[in-house]
Amino acid sequence: MKEMRHQAKHAFPKKRHFSWKVVSIILILISLITLIKPVHKDIKNSFYFLEGKVDYLLAKPSQKLTVDLQNQLPDLPNGCEVTSLSMLLNYYDLNTTKDQLASEIKHVDSFYPGNKRGNPHVGFVGYMSQKNGGWCVYNEPLYDLAHAYTPNAVNFTGHDFNSVIKKVSDGHPVLIIVSTTLKPVDDMRTWNTPQGKVQVTPSSHCVVVTGYDKKQGIVYLNNPFGYQNQATNWQDLEAVYNQQGKQAIYIK
Numbered sequence: 001m002k003e004m005r006h007q008a009k010h011a012f013p014k015k016r017h018f019s020w021k022v023v024s025i026i027l028i029l030i031s032l033i034t035l036i037k038p039v040h041k042d043i044k045n046s047f048y049f050l051e052g053k054v055d056y057l058l059a060k061p062s063q064k065l066t067v068d069l070q071n072q073l074p075d076l077p078n079g080c081e082v083t084s085l086s087m088l089l090n091y092y093d094l095n096t097t098k099d100q101l102a103s104e105i106k107h108v109d110s111f112y113p114g115n116k117r118g119n120p121h122v123g124f125v126g127y128m129s130q131k132n133g134g135w136c137v138y139n140e141p142l143y144d145l146a147h148a149y150t151p152n153a154v155n156f157t158g159h160d161f162n163s164v165i166k167k168v169s170d171g172h173p174v175l176i177i178v179s180t181t182l183k184p185v186d187d188m189r190t191w192n193t194p195q196g197k198v199q200v201t202p203s204s205h206c207v208v209v210t211g212y213d214k215k216q217g218i219v220y221l222n223n224p225f226g227y228q229n230q231a232t233n234w235q236d237l238e239a240v241y242n243q244q245g246k247q248a249i250y251i252k
Contacts (some may be wrong), residue, residue: 052160059162059169061244064211067091067173069228070098078126078134081105081206083224084175085142085249088208091173092251094149098224102128104148106141110134112194119193120200136204137175139247146249156248161238165212165219167250172220173210176248179203182221183236184243204244 017202068090072083088126089096090212106123118125123141124135139157146153156164164174181186185203210229211220217234221227 031058040063048158048160050166052162055160055163055166059166059212059214061215062211062213063169064174065168065171067210067222068227069226070224071221071226072098072224073226075099075148076102076128077131078124078136079128080224081127081137081142081177082145083126084206084208084222085146087222087224088173088175088249088251089146089149089161092150092152092204094251095110096149101145105137105145115192117193117198117200118200119191120204121198122195123132135200135202136177136206138245139249142175143249146251151252154248154250154252156245159248161241161246164209164241164248168209168212171250172250174248174250175206175208176241177244178205178207178237178240179244180205180225182207182223182232182240184239188243199245201223201244 015231070083070087071091072079076083076098078097079102082105086096086101088100107127108118108125109125110118110126112118118135120136120138121140124134124137128134139155143153143155146225156167164176167174179201180203182205185201187203188199188201191198191200207224208222209219210222212218212234213220218231219234219237220229220231221237224232
């Protein structure tokens, strides 16, 4: 009987040690696979999925960062992306303004010959300061602009939403592309651009993730419409993040 109790006493520590060893191996594999180029998209997505599962377990139960709010209105009705990027950069004392970033980010025309549209992966489509005169810009031009201010900018596009949460848990606010409703939309459309087909929505929006609460299923955002640490539904935000191509940028 004593021998059985002795065995039971030491069973759980061994199991816990093994679990963390497995987690460590998974993280190493994820790091290696993301360094191999080119990587098949399905393989990379599978590893990002595993990474997200691990990151959720490792993230704190809750987090709320204080990121100074900037409002895109009234001068930049279409400038949610540069306003969010300005909030992100200023959090790290990289002093800039939304207007400065609006003048520096690459722009493309709304329309091109052959019934083609501008590509938000190349630059901001249209005009930020004209209501109903512009559309959106995606992760690549935003990352290029962020990287011009700091080599620590990271294009985190493609990673699982739980990995975004882990970055916030570690103290890094994260810029993501979502929608104005902070929920999935039903007005996605396909544009033919000079570079190929692109999915866009007139409801495209950009925010900075500043916190979360696992138990309550809440994510906190700095919304450039004028809301600091706005509480929003985790599932809805994750769904629209996925719908918008899992676009994310943070500063390491």
